[in-house]
Every structure is written in structure tokens, then in C-alpha cells.
Amino acid sequence: xxxxxxxxxxxxxxxxxxxxxxxxxxxxxxxxxxxxxxxxxxxxxxxxxxxxxxxxxxxxxxxxxxxxxxxxxxxxxxxxxxxxxxxxxxxxxxxxxxxxxxxxxxxxxxxxxxxxxxxxxxxxxxxxxxxxxxxxxxxxxxxxxxxxxxxxxxxxxxxxxxxxxxxxxxxxxxxxxxxxxxxxxxxxxxxxxxxxxxxxxxxxxxxxxxxxxxxxxxxxxxxxxxxxxxxxxxxxxxxxxxxxxxxxxxxxx
Numbered sequence: 001x002x003x004x005x006x007x008x009x010x011x012x013x014x015x016x017x018x019x020x021x022x023x024x025x026x027x028x029x030x031x032x033x034x035x036x037x038x039x040x041x042x043x044x045x046x047x048x049x050x051x052x053x054x055x056x057x058x059x060x061x062x063x064x065x066x067x068x069x070x071x072x073x074x075x076x077x078x079x080x081x082x083x084x085x086x087x088x089x090x091x092x093x094x095x096x097x098x099x100x101x102x103x104x105x106x107x108x109x110x111x112x113x114x115x116x117x118x119x120x121x122x123x124x125x126x127x128x129x130x131x132x133x134x135x136x137x138x139x140x141x142x143x144x145x146x147x148x149x150x151x152x153x154x155x156x157x158x159x160x161x162x163x164x165x166x167x168x169x170x171x172x173x174x175x176x177x178x179x180x181x182x183x184x185x186x187x188x189x190x191x192x193x194x195x196x197x198x199x200x201x202x203x204x205x206x207x208x209x210x211x212x213x214x215x216x217x218x219x220x221x222x223x224x225x226x227x228x229x230x231x232x233x234x235x236x237x238x239x240x241x242x243x244x245x246x247x248x249x250x251x252x253x
Contacts, residue, residue: 001026002209002217003062005053008036008147008227009234010180011068014094016241017206018066019223025209026219030056034229037143038071039114039178046072046116056226056252058084064213066205067093068179071116089212097208098175098201099126107172111136112162112188114143114178123177135171137162143180149233152186159187166192173197183237225249 002022004015008031015029030053032038038046050072057065065086067073073093102109111123115138127134139162145154174196176182182200189198225248227234235249242248 001028001061001219002064002066002213003027003054003057003060004029004066004068005050005057005072006031006068006179007038007049007071007143008033008180008231009237010143010146010178010183011066012234012237012241013179013182013200014066014068014202014205015223017202018209019221019242021206022210022214022217024219024221025213025217026061026222027224028057028060028062029223029225030060031225031227031231031234032229033147033227033231033234036147036229037114037180038069039116039143040140041071041116043116043120054084058086060224060226063087063090064217065091066209067091068202068205070094070122070177070179071114071120073117073120073122092205092208092212094177094179094201094205095122095126097204098177098199099123099130101199101204102127102132102173103130105132105173108170109134109173109175110166110171111175111177112139112181113175114138115140117177123175134175136177137166139163139178139181142184143178146180146183147231147233149236155184155187156190159184159191163188163191171196173199175199175201177201223248226252228252
């Protein structure tokens, strides 16, 4: 069973791609909605929440993990996953698959992400490993606004304010470095226009999941979803993205 972990609903953008790419996989999802968003939290809190999230998934049958929260990728990098009884290569995070697809890309790249992800430098360092420099821009408040079901107008305002100083025509690609951000795709498109490549890392991650976890994670295509705090917007998003799954969301204390 593949466990998908996120601070809240953002990882659903990854879960839906994994389900499309690998429909026979059984998926258990944990959204830490009680503590969302993670993007402004300090590293020690991220480490504690990551351990709790991974422990929850493994105790509920997960034998492979997708960490769909970019903000905790640095936590995974310090091998906290070694505390769990998982086979080698059983954890996929967002950064590696995302950066790998840019090896042959020619052009300027901008990362938009949470404050925690930008501050960690994990994307910037990963790009340097393939010989590229990128710019990184935090978009504060956006993940939280998406989590609470903010209106399109509010999302537009947050994105427009954060990207107000972006030089016109400088970037050929913009990476959505938070899994919540694809749910504001229209807002980003309004600001950056149609000529810039807008990259949702979920697609590369789903491809990595299929390549690494097939056939060992072939199952019956079940989907279960747990949240740590009640969230009507989360439940609504699950109904929208997974209409074939009834009563998929369970609240856990």
C-alpha cells in the first residue's frame, strides 16, 4: 500500500496523479489538517510532525511512502525515515523527481513555494547538482488560504501580490513548489501569462511512483483518506477529485 503524507489537502493534487498513473495501487492518505499549513513552521516542528505522519501511515498499512509536502523534504533528507521499518527505496519526496526533469532545460527558472521550502534551499541546492541556478520566491499565506477554501478572488490577490516584482519575460519556467499551489493554477496563469511553462511537480512524482513501486504495490485500487482535524474544504476537494470513492475521509484524533 502506498502512503501519501501532506500537511493538508495539497497532497491530493499528487494523489490524483498517482491514481491516474497507477490505478491498481492501494492508497492511504494522511492530511495533517489540524496543524496545517506547514509552510511557516520552524524545522524542529516540521521534523516532529513528519515523524507522526509517517508513523500513522505505516501503522495503517503503508509499505511505500510519498511525501507530498515540500516543506518537509529537508526533514526526510536527514534520514528520519530510517526510524521506520521500510524497505530501501520506499520513500519518494517531491524535489528529486521535479529537478530531474529539468536536466536538459534551457532557460531561466523560478520556484514559487512556501517560506519553509524557500528558506531550506533544498530546491536551489538540488538544481546546483545538475549545474543550474534558479531563483526562489516565497508566496506566504497561499497554502493556508487554499486549505481553508478561500475564494478565487482572494487567491488571485495573494498570487498577484507575491509575484508583483517578477521581471516580465525573465523566466521560461515557473515551478509550483508546494502541492497546494496547483489548486490555484488559474491565479498563477493570470499573473505569469501563457508563454511561461508552469510546472506541477505531481506529474513527475507520479511517474517516479510507477517506475519504483510497480509491481510490488499492485493492489485493488482502493483509496482511504484520514485527516487530523475536521475540514469541510478538504472533504469537498476529495469529493471533487475522487467522485468514485464514497465516504473516503475519516477524522482521527
